[in-house]
Amino acid sequence: MQENNQPVVNLISKPENMLKTVYTACRTCYSADYPINIYSSTDDKEKMLKLIERVISSGHYSTIEHIQVSFAISNVSRACTHQLVRHRHMSFSQKSQRYVKEKGQFDYIIPPTIEKNQELKEKFITFMGKISEQYQEFVDAGIPAEDARFVLPNAAASSMVASLNLREMIHLANLRLCTRAQYEIRTLVKKMCEELLKEEPWLRPYLVPKCERLGFCDEDKSCGRKPTKELIGIK
Numbered sequence: 001m002q003e004n005n006q007p008v009v010n011l012i013s014k015p016e017n018m019l020k021t022v023y024t025a026c027r028t029c030y031s032a033d034y035p036i037n038i039y040s041s042t043d044d045k046e047k048m049l050k051l052i053e054r055v056i057s058s059g060h061y062s063t064i065e066h067i068q069v070s071f072a073i074s075n076v077s078r079a080c081t082h083q084l085v086r087h088r089h090m091s092f093s094q095k096s097q098r099y100v101k102e103k104g105q106f107d108y109i110i111p112p113t114i115e116k117n118q119e120l121k122e123k124f125i126t127f128m129g130k131i132s133e134q135y136q137e138f139v140d141a142g143i144p145a146e147d148a149r150f151v152l153p154n155a156a157a158s159s160m161v162a163s164l165n166l167r168e169m170i171h172l173a174n175l176r177l178c179t180r181a182q183y184e185i186r187t188l189v190k191k192m193c194e195e196l197l198k199e200e201p202w203l204r205p206y207l208v209p210k211c212e213r214l215g216f217c218d219e220d221k222s223c224g225r226k227p228t229k230e231l232i233g234i235k
């Protein structure tokens with residue numbers, strides 16, 4: 001288990017010329033010039049950002065699908081990865097519980113609510129130990145890992161490489177940075193955004209909870225960060 005019990009996230013791949021590529025895609029829609037000329041002749045960052053914001057705000061999202069980014073993710077629970085893989089425009093390669101046999105105590109994630117309660121934390125750890133023993137007994141008896149894994153819990157730690165285009169990245173951030181999202185996937189997606197923002201700070205206005213883009217909250221139970229849609233008269 002990682003000491004900090006937190007997702008570990010690294011951006012491992014992204015195009016070098018992200019802003020210029022998105023700008024070229026946007027500009028091509030409204031220009032008689034060849035895309036390659038637009039690409040080669042533009043370096044004005046302000047001009048590029050202005051057009052990109054206009055195009056994205058008008059819902060012309062295909063222009064941001066040209067950008068693909070990949071993350072190396074580890075130390076997340078199966079409960080968390082199960083939520084992430086619901087995003088259908090993402091690509092995943094996840095550590096297999098069929099091919100990778102657990103040896104000794106499997107890694108697991110302790111939720112903070114249990115972590116901070118010493119008595120419950122000890123019970124949690126003891127229980128993980130019992131599961132591990134049972135898993136090991138099955139494996140030692142010749143049960144294939146793909147069947148022994150049936151006893152492994154949602155807490156079992158996992159690793160994956162996850163890739164997505166910029167449109168899906170923004171969608172993912174809008175949904176999963178919302179305070180209504182579960183804490184672990186929220187932490188994971190926050191780290192993915194931070195990693196990308198280190199390299200591409202111009203994306204900051206987009207990698208936000210959906211209420212920041214909408215200007216209101218469309219959730220049933222609002223956290224109060226923004227007025228609800230009912231409050232501002234949207235049905």
Ligand SMILES: Cc1cc2nc3c(=O)[nH]c(=O)nc-3n(C[C@H](O)[C@H](O)[C@H](O)COP(=O)(O)OP(=O)(O)OC[C@H]3O[C@@H](n4cnc5c(N)ncnc54)[C@H](O)[C@@H]3O)c2cc1C
Pocket residue numbers: 086087088089090168171175176180181182
């Ligand atoms: C706070 C929260 C609570 C949740 N609770 C539950 C829950 O209780 N139970 C549960 O099952 N899930 C739950 N989910 C998961 C949720 O229902 C979605 O499956 C998940 O968020 C992926 O979102 P998406 O479908 O918008 O995104 P993606 O799969 O990433 O797709 C992006 C967008 O592409 C379009 N799209 C993709 N596929 C199709 C398609 N087949 N047809 C038409 N358009 C498509 C849609 O516009 C979609 O918004 C929850 C999610 C959140 C954020």
